[in-house]
Amino acid sequence: MSRPVRFVPIALLVVFLAFVAWRLTVPADTTIRSKLEGKPVPSFALPEALPARATFGSTDLATGKPRIVNFFASWCVPCIAEAPVLRELKAKGVAIDGIAVRDRPEDIAEFLKENGDPYQRIGADAQSNVQMALGSSGVPESFVVDGRGIIRYQHVGPIMPQDLDLILTELEKAK
Amino acid sequence: MIAELGLAALWLAAALALLQLLLALGFAKADGAKAARPLALLQAILTLLAFGSLIAVFLRTDLSVALVFENSHSAKPWLYKFAGTWGNHEGSMLLWVAVLSVSGAALAVLEKRINEKMLVASLGAQAALGLGFYAFLLFASNPFARLNPAPLEGRGLNPLLQDPGLAFHPPTLYLGYVGLSVAFSLAVGAMLTRQVDAPLARAMRPWVLASWIFLTLGITAGSYWAYYELGWGGWWFWDPVENASLMPWLAATALLHSVNVLAARGGLRSWTMMLAVVAFSMSMVGTFLVRSGILTSVHAFAVDPQRGTFILALLAIYVGAALILFAARAATIREGAPFKPVSREGALVVNNLLLSVILGVVFVGTLYPIIAEALSGEKISVGPPYFNAVAGPLALILGALLFVGPLLRWRSDRRPLAKWVLPSALIALVVVGISFAFAPEMSLLARFGLAFGTALLPASILPLFGRSLKRTPLAVWGMVVAHLGVGVALIGMASDSAFTQEKLTVARPGDKMQVGPWLIELAGIAPVAGPNWTAIEAHLRASRGGGTETLRPQARTFTSPFTETSETAIHTAWNGQFYAVIGRQRDEGWQLRLWWKPFVTLIWLGGVLIGIGGLIALVGRLWRERRWGRQVAE
Structure with missing residues (x-):
């Protein structure tokens, strides 16, 4: 066996060790950055989620001021945890549009009665099509959209009290 | 008291392992083998005592032991209290160490084919392996740590793991993983004492065979467990955890064949030593990948980098040392008897090459997500499309080789x-x-x-x-x-x-549907309760031709901790399995997933x-x- 060949295994080991050691010291960033950040909202139009309640489409988002698009559902437990924070955002004058994912009107009404209603408009996404189009992987999830209808920030999971400053900063940046 | 006894036994065993290593290094003057044998035996008894102590505190649900509090619950059936002993990180590492020292003792007591010098060297290697894992247990994951005051109730065990399969699947795999440590130690001992020859291969062969049997059965059982417990209808998912057990198996399969060439014909010496090192390395790589959590997906949230670093350090030391030894000694390992391409040896070389390439394919595929992130920052996952497309054809060629390989004669076959x-x-x-x-x-x-x-x-x-x-x-x-x-x-x-044939449907009681040759009727839905869970159970009547079979798949909700699982119902016929899963309630009906899997x-x-x-x-x-x-x- 020639001399260099004998050292191939140990060289491979060193490469392997370097790779995994690097990965151990730089823990994986588990947040998935939306590829749509910085891009316009994909076009969609949602049917009404509740009778006598305004719905919206992608073209209604470019209102000149930043706003939040929030995916929620009455069957989603973290959404209940998120509700007080959304109410607080509303109290601070933030405009929020809701998208009810795979839900029924009577359940949505019940959910809003119990947990408060922070939404300006609510659309129904019965088959998760809009959710998919925006690259959202679960409920709840929120998008900060600027005044020209461009997605500025994607928040995966519920907005908890400790995330409030982060969201307000993102809204400020989107102005 | 029991926990302290276990801890003391563990410390003593570690001290004995240190002695054994020093003995091999030549610090002690006593007649090597005479002292090494009882040392190895005593060490095995002590680790078994420690493991027994842990089983005892789990069976008694001694909640003052932190590990029991975190992983068990007084309401759990006894079999799962028992299996819960190794259903967690600390317990499974203790099991690992116990198997490692028992293998060492078996080598010390039973091995008569190799000479004393090589035996002492091999036992020294085995003790060095043991020491690292003792340190890991004692300093970084003490299974016997106490809680004061003791809590009133435990936190339970992952309900997915509440299954009889769990009682036997991990220990079987561990016997296989750790059994390969003996092949590793023998290879190191042989290279140290410059005796890479046929007697070594004959000594190594039963160890490789035994580990390989356990790995084979462990993987087979694990595959069936995932099939009926996860309720996804698949039997292999190319998940990193599965690959972690497949890689040592591939290496052990190659070793199993090459060690025969060395035993029978004295050939493939360096290659067999290399494989012995690689096979155990793959066991350690597998353990590292699973324990460190560096490969788990976005959904992982209980990762402990300290443990990962510890195992990685051990891996670097052991495998690094063995490979440096290999590089230093490879020149002195003699060539074996020559052979022609068309011969038993030739066929086994092709077998080994194919298995090694498959191993490489699985290894690269498993680690590719890290490599991709390092090079381009992209997050990707590698799944069945890659593995099936690349490893599948190679495995088929390997299968075709079986038409002729076993018929060939040694050295040269001109028939x-x-x-x-x-x-x-x-x-x-x-x-x-x-x-x-x-x-x-x-x-x-x-x-x-x-x-x-x-x-x-x-x-x-x-x-x-x-x-x-x-x-x-x-x-x-x-x-x-x-x-x-x-x-x-x-x-x-x-x-x-x-x-x-698969059918995903929403059905109401009374609905009928056809899946392959089976006519299925949803006869009813009823709530049922177990010791620590409640469930919705579907009552399915399945018929084809003659008799009717009853299947009762469940959607279970466990109380401590709160988790939902699905219990599949499987009817096994002579020509396949009918597989049923019940899902959520939707629109006045119930989601049903039904499969007919011929000859699965x-x-x-x-x-x-x-x-x-x-x-x-x-x-x-x-x-x-x-x-x-x-x-x-x-």
Whole structure:
């Protein structure tokens, strides 16, 4: 066996060790950055989620001021945890549009009665099509959209009290 | 008290391992082997005592022990309290150490074929391996840590793990993983004492065989466990955790074949030493990948980098040292007897090359997500499309090699082999033809899997032709059974991938539906309760032709901790399995997932046959050597 060949295994080991050691010291960033950040909202139009309640489409988002698009559902437990924070955002004058994912009107009404209603408009996404189009992987999830209808920030999971400053900063940046 | 006893035993065992290592390094003057043997034995007794203590505190649900509090619950059935001992990180590492030291003791007590010098060196290597894991347990994951004050109730165990399969699956795999440590230690001992030869191979062979049997059975059982417990209808998902057990198996399979060449013909010396090191390294890589959590997906949230670093450091030291030793000694390892390309050796070299390439494919695929992130920052996951497309054809070539390989003679074979190979090739061709006629849109992989699997059934028995069946060594019988198992498993895999019929539907009580040959009626839905769970149970009546079968799949909700699982219901017929899962309630109905999987059972039957084949060969080898040893003594 020639001399260099004998050292191939140990060289491979060193490469392997370097790779995994690097990965151990730089823990994986588990947040998935939306590829749509910085891009316009994909076009969609949602049917009404509740009778006598305004719905919206992608073209209604470019209102000149930043706003939040929030995916929620009455069957989603973290959404209940998120509700007080959304109410607080509303109290601070933030405009929020809701998208009810795979839900029924009577359940949505019940959910809003119990947990408060922070939404300006609510659309129904019965088959998760809009959710998919925006690259959202679960409920709840929120998008900060600027005044020209461009997605500025994607928040995966519920907005908890400790995330409030982060969201307000993102809204400020989107102005 | 019991916990402290266990901890003390562990410390003592670690001290003995240190002594054993020093002995091998030549610091102690005493007659090496005489002292090393009892040391290894005592060490095994102490680790077994420690492991027994942990089982005892789990059975008594001693909540003052932190590990019990975190992983057990007084309301749990006793079997799961018992299995809960190793259903967590600390307990499984203690099991690992126990198996490691028992293997060392078995080597010390039973091994008579190699000389004392090599035995002491090998036991020293084994002790060095042990020391690292003792340190890991004692400093970074003490299973006996106490809680003061003791809590009133435990936090329970992951309900997915509340299954009889768990009681046996991990220990079986561990026996396999750690058994390979003996092959590693023997290789290191042989390289240190410059005795890489046929007697070493004969000493190493039963260890490799035994570990390989456990790995084979462990993987087969794990595959069936995932199949019925996860409720996804699949039997292999190319998940990093599964690959972690497949990689040592691939290396051990290659080693199993190459060690035979070394034992019989004295050939492939360096290669066999390399494989012995690689096989155990793969066990450690697998453990590292699973324990460190560096490969788990976005959904992982309980990762402990400290543990990962510890295992990685051990891996670097052991594998690094062994590979440096290999590089230093490779020049002094003599070449074996020469052989022609068309020979048993030649076929085994091709076998080894293919297995190594498959191992490389699985290794790269498993680690590729890290590599991709390092190079381009992209987050990707590698799944069945890659593994099936790359490893599948290689495995099929390996299967085709079985038509001829086992028939070849050692050194050189000039016989006209066509008359042996032709019937197998013909059978494969006929199956391909029939499959084109009846199932034109079958995938290429499944079609050839079916063809080669079918042809392998008779082909694997060919080595018995022209032999006196009474005089045929058990090892040959074992090989025939194992290769037959490969054929059976191939047919099962191909049939499952090509002929499975699936139906996802929302049904109300009284609804009827057709799945393959089965007419299914949802007769009713009822709530049921177990000791620590409640469930919704569907009552399905399945019929085809004659009788009616009843299946009761459940959607379970566990109370501590709160978790939802689905319990599949499976009806096994002679020609396949009917598999039912119940999901959420939707729109006045219930989600049902129903599968008819023709001949899917052959996958695990094949796996078991492969394991039994290994067992027959192992018994044959040990029996033969004992008789041979007795003759020598006389």
